[in-house]
Amino acid sequence: MIPGYDKHSFGKKLNEVVSPSRPIISIENLIGRTEELDRIEKALFAPGRNVFIYGERGVGKSSLAATAANQWQSADAEYIDVSCSPDSTINSIVANIASQAVAAKWSTSSKIREQVSVRMKWLSYSLESETSPTDFSTKIKGLSDAVEVLKEVAALHSEVPVVVVDEVDRIADEKEIDLLADLLKQLGDKRIELKFIFTGVGTTLNEILGAHLSAIRQLETIELPRLSWDARWDIAIHALSIFEVEIPKDIYIRLAAVSDGYPYYVHLIVEKMLWLIFEKEEIVTKITWDDYYSALDKAIVGITAELSRPYEMAVNQRSRDYEEVLWSTSADEWQGAYLSDMHEQYVSIMTQRDGKDALSYDKFATRIRNLLKPEYGAILKKGQKKGYYHYREKMLRGYIRMQAEANRIEIISKEAEATIKNYMRVPAKNVGYYKSQPPRGYK
Ligand SMILES: Nc1ncnc2c1ncn2[C@@H]1O[C@H](COP(=O)(O)OP(=O)(O)OP(=O)(O)O)[C@@H](O)[C@H]1O
Ligand SMILES: [Mg+2]
CATH class of the missing domain: 1.10.10 (Arc Repressor Mutant, subunit A)
Structure with a gap:
């Protein structure tokens, strides 16, 4: 058991610290991405510059995008969040962005509604007719319309608006990717301050975007690697420390090796671990190998x-x-x-x-x-x-x-062994993370 929690409060807290099936949205739970966050932040300072995060499936692209968007978006609204699908077009994406901007303001004062209907041709259209994004997208004829819509979105939505466009690689039509390139360029030229953070699955940017878009100067591209060894175990150490449970070094190294750098696996195993010790009769303050293997068995069953x-x-x-x-x-x-x-x-x-x-x-x-x-x-x-x-x-x-x-078969390469030794030689700043300071950047 874990003192101080009943099942309900435990489950709630648990899901704040481990989330195998949801992207991270806040900086205190985003581990090992300080450098990338810093690069994104610096890029967003530059007028007209947008960000593209790419990498393998499951490395944490959406989490980085969401956390960065939350940091950059001004407090007067939530950032706008669009997911792509094979049939997404620039028009459908822009319409979706418009409808989220309008929805964010719909319930606010009548003054804003008046302002929209008098001054904003495109958004008033969306507002008055209450058209769905699909209807609205058919009203957008060509790129200059799309630019105008986004100009209104930038003016209406918030002081510093951010848009996350997730999984751009899913857009099937290459022509739409070309249009996206043109759109970004025009937004820059027209000084429309709407910040975009894109994500896409792929090993190279060309593979996702083709030469055209990936050559765009205004795009800060961030290749996201799998998590480093210390970030892998920091996720476990951090989550367990919230419940004042310690995990011995040998076990967290195995956990880091098994996860292969995918945070999803770390979250899944730690989630099972925590439930398991919560359900024990006695108070648990330290993870044992038995706990580890039982959690692993449960995680395997729970895998997608x-x-x-x-x-x-x-x-x-x-x-x-x-x-x-x-x-x-x-x-x-x-x-x-x-x-x-x-x-x-x-x-x-x-x-x-x-x-x-x-x-x-x-x-x-x-x-x-x-x-x-x-x-x-x-x-x-x-x-x-x-x-x-x-x-x-x-x-x-x-x-x-x-x-x-x-x-019970240990699989660990020589390369991994060498890396671990390296970590252990340095008086690791993060190894004692348990009970120490929050990650850098925590506000
Ligand atoms: N830096 C991180 N620290 C801790 N957990 C993370 C981190 N990055 C991602 N995660 C966790 O890993 C899982 C996968 O993350 P996410 O969905 O962001 O990856 P993705 O690259 O967008 O995956 P996909 O390619 O499937 O869309 C989620 O459970 C998320 O909570
Ligand atoms: Mg994702």
């Missing part, structure tokens, strides 16, 4: 099907020897891995599996190649170099590591 399904497809084959093969693919820290390296991992894994014989190299290689096929979950894809393989979905590696870990 998108990630667990490919794994199950690969494992549920007639020959029951795919699981160890899969684990052997997950040791590498970043890009992909060579077949020979994976085999080396495999041999070491098999020495930890009592009573199971290792496959021959050839059979192992066949299994690896099978993992490219859809009926085996399409876990891997071929790299450019011979014998080199990547994950099709990088985030899967964390899940595979969790599965290995739950089976």
Whole structure:
């Protein structure tokens, strides 16, 4: 148990500190992104400049965008938040922005309504007719209309308005991306002070935006890497410290390794950990290995099907020897891995599996190649170099590591070991985070 909480108050507090399925919105819970926040802030000071955050799925793009937007947006309104979909167009995005700006003011004084209907052609349209964003978007004919709408939005919404446009990579029509480039340029030229923070999934900006938009000078581009080791364990240390529970160093290092730099996994495991100790009879002040492994088991069950399904497809084959093969693919820290390296991992894994014989190299290689096929979950894809393989979905590696870990197989690469040693050598400012100061930038 955790003293001072009943189930309700505990659940509430818990969800303030761990949120596996929601982006972070406030700076005190955003760990390890001080540098990026600082860059965004400096970029936003520059007139006409906007921000584009890109990176792999699940690294924390939406969280960074939301936190930065909350910081920059003036207190007189909430920032405007638009999510893209395959059929999004510039018109639909602009209409959505307009309708949120209008909604924010709808209930305020009649003076504002009067001001809107007299002075703002576009927004009064939206206000009076109460048209839905879809109807409104058909009224916008061309880029100059879109610019005019946004000019009115900037004037109406708030003192310092911010717009987050999430998942730009989902927009299917390339023409719309070109239009977006033109729109941003015109907003800059016309000195319309509306700050945009975009996010997109991808490894390069060209891949998401094409050469045209990514060449725009007014766009500050931020490539978001996976979380650093200390940020990974800081999430756990920070969340547990709120409930005055300590996590030993050995355990948080394992947790950091298993999560593979994806905050989602850290949140998920810590969430399960906290419920587990809350439900114990005795007061818990320190996490044990048993707690860790139980939380891991529960986290695996709770993982989204998108990630667990490919794994199950690969494992549920007639020959029951795919699981160890899969684990052997997950040791590498970043890009992909060579077949020979994976085999080396495999041999070491098999020495930890009592009573199971290792496959021959050839059979192992066949299994690896099978993992490219859809009926085996399409876990891997071929790299450019011979014998080199990547994950099709990088985030899967964390899940595979969790599965290995739950089976008490330690997967940690030499590279990771070296990194950890480095952290431990420095008198770590953050390792004692538990009970220490809030993260830098906390207001
Ligand atoms: N810096 C951080 N510190 C702590 N938790 C974080 C951080 N960044 C993200 N998270 C958590 O990680 C999870 C994923 O974050 P988020 O949704 O922001 O990622 P994303 O890159 O936008 O993912 P997707 O590509 O799926 O849209 C969320 O649960 C969020 O709460
Ligand atoms: Mg996101």
